[in-house]
Amino acid sequence: MRFSYLGPRGTFTHMALMQISSDEGGHIPAIDVPAALRMVRNEETDFAVVPIENSVEGGVNATIDSLSNGSGLRIVAEMLVPITFVLASRGPMDLSEVKRISTHPHAWAQCQNWIASNLDDAIHVPGTSTAGSAKAMADGAMNFDAVLCNPLSAEQYGLTVIAEGVADNPDAVTRFICAGREGTALPERTGSDKTTLQVQLPSDEAGALLAMLEQFATRGVNLSRIESRPVGDSLGRYQFSIDCEGHVEDERVQAVLIGLHRTSPHVKFLGSYPSAKQVPVKLRPGTADQDFVAARDWVSNLLGK
Amino acid sequence: MRFSYLGPRGTFTHMALMQISSDEGGHIPAIDVPAALRMVRNEETDFAVVPIENSVEGGVNATIDSLSNGSGLRIVAEMLVPITFVLASRGPMDLSEVKRISTHPHAWAQCQNWIASNLDDAIHVPGTSTAGSAKAMADGAMNFDAVLCNPLSAEQYGLTVIAEGVADNPDAVTRFICAGREGTALPERTGSDKTTLQVQLPSDEAGALLAMLEQFATRGVNLSRIESRPVGDSLGRYQFSIDCEGHVEDERVQAVLIGLHRTSPHVKFLGSYPSAKQVPVKLRPGTADQDFVAARDWVSNLLGK
């Protein structure tokens, strides 16, 4: 099994990939999200692991658009990774000795309050990625004392962790997906699943978004994420990237898909997969599989079938 | 074929029945609506013709409740009858000679303006029904000069029509239904059909009526009549008698029925039948049969079926 992922080695994306595959031999870093997905489409890898959503930054447009616009991919898993950093150096040292820190500017920004409280006269030495800073330190770079990186790259590059849980927002989390080709078998339903869709609205209809959301509501299917993305041909024309609760093998999700297919110019099914949190879905009355089956049987009976 | 109907012979209901069966030998008058329907349930007749709705008076509760509450009946046809009267007498006479008029008080009320304009000193002689007044005149009653009755009873009792189209509201119309037993074959679909349902709301849920109507709206099915009727066990608990556009063989109507069956404590299907007006239903985009079939095929395909 080969996995392309948003590299380099040791990124948060790599941490997500390690949750589902510990065999590093099959891990192939890609330069960006479209490249990671392209490797799956081109059959260079079997799956790609890329970020889709961050609790602070929001949706990852590169992922959403690459999934939607190219040929068929299918999401088969999601993974959550807490976005906290470690401060690491070549060997044990005291916090008070840390004067110069290398890391990616985003990481530096996300830890500013922590640094101000704990290391208030430390200086930032910009790196191209947190994993890149870790590698540079391991390779012997001398112009900084420590790096802010994630726990995985500290470990991979043999660094010593001198502070853990470094983050201004300790609950920050990024959600990653693992996508295979369209033909990949659907993961089994677990009772706590998500389905990802791309839905375009009929153009120039007041209330089109409301009508689209009603397709979910009348079947008791909750949304867990909705992002508007431009269709691309003019301002004001949107498609929506949506995660909803449930699996395409759930009758209620099938009913939503049928309703969307009828009323939207384009709907794309991007996969059903177990929810990372595995909290069982609370079904509203009348939305269990047996409710749909019983209702269909009743109608068949009316029709004398 | 035997038909029970709301009698006596010559009523507007009888006029409705004549639209679908001219063989008077099979016409059996009933004393009231429940009696006419009971004769079908007891297999004394094959069908019952009863009024369900009047453009001025509204729904006929006796019909709505008898259909809903007893064992299974199935509506197979609807008929519209304009509610206008004729002024009739034993022989030709001038309007100015008409001083005393027998009719049912309802009919008298519905013609008051016409009478004031045309016969301003005429006096009302109450009768038990308009058909009854016509029969009394034919039998030789002497205490009135003319009767206000419908055209059918004037003809049936051999009276002479001295004024036609008598009515204050010339567009008043009553809608009648023809109901057989539950096993009766469904009338073929014509593209301009109606389906009649009885739907109970889940109790004590704010927004339950709105949610029920959404089941129709998301499938593009219009309602042509909705009446609330008490469930009967306490104030504030309702069921709804509904006519919607379409036939149970239409995919969109089946989808509505499935949605209602899932979410309502009780749904009763009371029949699909050709609309009397035969105006083709204007389908909203995405609600034709082929849209449902294509959407289901797409979902089956996703499931690898």
Added chain:
Amino acid sequence: MRFSYLGPRGTFTHMALMQISSDEGGHIPAIDVPAALRMVRNEETDFAVVPIENSVEGGVNATIDSLSNGSGLRIVAEMLVPITFVLASRGPMDLSEVKRISTHPHAWAQCQNWIASNLDDAIHVPGTSTAGSAKAMADGAMNFDAVLCNPLSAEQYGLTVIAEGVADNPDAVTRFICAGREGTALPERTGSDKTTLQVQLPSDEAGALLAMLEQFATRGVNLSRIESRPVGDSLGRYQFSIDCEGHVEDERVQAVLIGLHRTSPHVKFLGSYPSAKQVPVKLRPGTADQDFVAARDWVSNLLGK
């Protein structure tokens, strides 16, 4: 204070009137509902008491239509009366001696199961009203042994109650209203109030009923009764008689009224009055008066007012 009511003396309507006025000197029976309301409009009485809804029979169309169609009346109170009967005679007697019972056919129908269980060979002697049968017995009529009437008429006509709580459905209840002229002062708001409206739908708009109900839903106002009534000019054109929770002095009810006035061809306000049950309304978040006031202040502030 003079009150017209649906008579004769001793009816259930009279019982409802007694709940709000014990001075029988001011009670004036009317022959039917329109007559009772006409007496208010003509200033022959100050208020009329008429039934509006029964838990078994549903809405009282004569009341709904008379309120809606004529000039302005205003409902100022509602009263609930349980619909149970007493069996009464001229003096004490044993149930086994009761062979012939006079009452109105409706009352006989509502007690059929009770009679079958307790007096199985009793015979019905039809009367014009339950109060009329009671009066006839008091006046010395000899062709029946007992009457089925309401407790009030038994008392008023000096009869002896030989069985109480006679009813097949012991929870049956009728709701009555007391209506004055339009200028009558609004009853004070109690926190458990109802508002009665008549709302016509814009014609020929799919989804018009849904849109009308949304006007209530977006302000968190629940409906406790909704009846469709024909506009009268053609089949399929409806207006709705509605009771909603709340008083016109509640901000949320005012917001609903403003929304309805804007979007409906005709809205009629028929009164706000204390709910008979006095169960406090459960407000949804954001629908209390102070929420509206705060929101308006915020907007005024944006406008620099």
Added chain:
Amino acid sequence: MRFSYLGPRGTFTHMALMQISSDEGGHIPAIDVPAALRMVRNEETDFAVVPIENSVEGGVNATIDSLSNGSGLRIVAEMLVPITFVLASRGPMDLSEVKRISTHPHAWAQCQNWIASNLDDAIHVPGTSTAGSAKAMADGAMNFDAVLCNPLSAEQYGLTVIAEGVADNPDAVTRFICAGREGTALPERTGSDKTTLQVQLPSDEAGALLAMLEQFATRGVNLSRIESRPVGDSLGRYQFSIDCEGHVEDERVQAVLIGLHRTSPHVKFLGSYPSAKQVPVKLRPGTADQDFVAARDWVSNLLGK
């Protein structure tokens, strides 16, 4: 009047600014969007011009988040700029002579098809911005023959345009806003206006998005843009950045704002301003100012005010 804008000089943002202010003396380039807005907040400039939305790329998160999260800014104008490029060089030259082109990688990507058709063996020399490449050419850089930049920077740096209207998607357009401080006077309403809002949903309520959209729909106010952005504290908690049709001085927009303020934990008003396209809003029946005024007067009258 001083304007900060997303620089450097000659960017598309600068083109947008030129639409409303031709005095270059007051134009102050900023290094990024947050910096441009910060200069307004700090009173270093009076207004900031920044991109908010692109027809191909979608919403500009840096702008949306900077507007929403910091202290009060107010949008007072929007400007549309078509995103097409010119090919420019130091002097006239034939297309066939162009072998090496400098530009920002985004611009290169957006012109790939055009280049393949017109200059198929040209090579990309990456620049830090399109304006930066233009400046470098003007300054005498020798490692490329031409630049892809916008018309403004070609003019500002004195280059010769050798091809115009270079773009794969000739309708691509970016929308810019001009924002002042919160106290800035509201632009007058024109009848074709937009209002920008930030609305947070009540957490963990199924149907909360639907309910929020109903606040707009019941007042007939259309949305022209909706973007979900994370609240930031956990995955699955969203706020929405919304543009709707209309001005806060329109009664229907005020009614929407009142409804949102009541039901959302946080609503932020970010300005009302003329729509760049100046297509008059098509009002739905019952949503004009006079409809609101008449409805309020009616309710005041009911209350005896």
